[in-house]
Amino acid sequence: MIRDITSQIQWAFSKASYWDRKEFMKCLTTLETLIPGSRKNWDEYAGEKWGIILIEGNVLAYVNRDFPLLFIQYEYQSIQDSLDGLVVILFSDHDTSEFALETAIFNQWSQGRSDTGGLNSDELSASDIWWATIL
Numbered sequence: 665m666i667r668d669i670t671s672q673i674q675w676a677f678s679k680a681s682y683w684d685r686k687e688f689m690k691c692l693t694t695l696e697t698l699i700p701g702s703r704k705n706w707d708e709y710a711g712e713k714w715g716i717i718l719i720e721g722n723v724l725a726y727v728n729r730d731f732p733l734l735f736i737q738y739e740y741q742s743i744q745d746s747l748d749g750l751v752v753i754l755f756s757d758h759d760t761s762e763f764a765l766e767t768a769i770f771n772q773w774s775q776g777r778s779d780t781g782g783l784n785s786d787e788l789s790a791s792d793i794w795w796a797t798i799l
Contacts, residue, residue, distance in 0.1 A: 666787060668764045669753055673773070676733040676751040683732040683749075688715065691727050691734065691747055698743050699724060714794050723758040726794050735790040753790075761787040773797055 692704040692715045699717060702724060706715035717725040717736075725736040732750045736743065737757070744752045755762060770778050770785040774796035778785065783792050 666762060666764050670764075670766045670769060672751050672753055673733070673765060673769065676728070676731040679732050679749070679751070680730060683730070685729070687732070687749075688727060688729050691715075691750065692717070694746060695725055695727070695736075695743065698746060699740060710799075712798055714798050716794075723791070726758075726790060728797075735793070755790045757789075758791045758794075759789050761789045761792070763788040763790070763793065765793075770796070 692706065695717045696702050696704045699719070702717050702719045704715055704717055706712055706729075713729045715727045715729065716723055717727070724740060725734060727734050734744070734747065734750045734752050735755055735758075736752060738754045741752075741754055744750070753763070764786045765788060767785040770783075770788075777799075778796040781792075781796055783796055
């Protein structure tokens with residue numbers, strides 16, 4: 665089932681002034697600590713706007729650097745209680761298309777990259793959103 669996440673994304677955008685690199689890193693470290701066997705991955709020097717949490721190459725969570733926004737697998741939803749001030753969006757699998765986002769907002773957020781990737785804003789996966797907005 666496709667869920668429209670436009671209002672959640674807009675809410676995260678509106679809270680950007682409360683989010684900084686320190687909070688972002690704290691969130692990544694907390695997730696890495698609370699999910700046994702996981703590791704964080706973020707290439708700050710490449711300008712990446714998302715950090716990810718992985719176990720053996722499988723993506724469990726995406727944390728946005730610029731907004732208090734977390735995409736996380738349903739399996740780990742109880743962890744959100746340990747993370748204050750985040751907009752949390754749950755997903756079943758990072759490659760499953762289960763989200764919709766207003767096209768204009770998605771295009772603005774992705775700086776047009778969503779168009780070049782042939783993405784449909786009515787059927788997005790967490791991975792699609794990550795790819796379109798990583799830089």
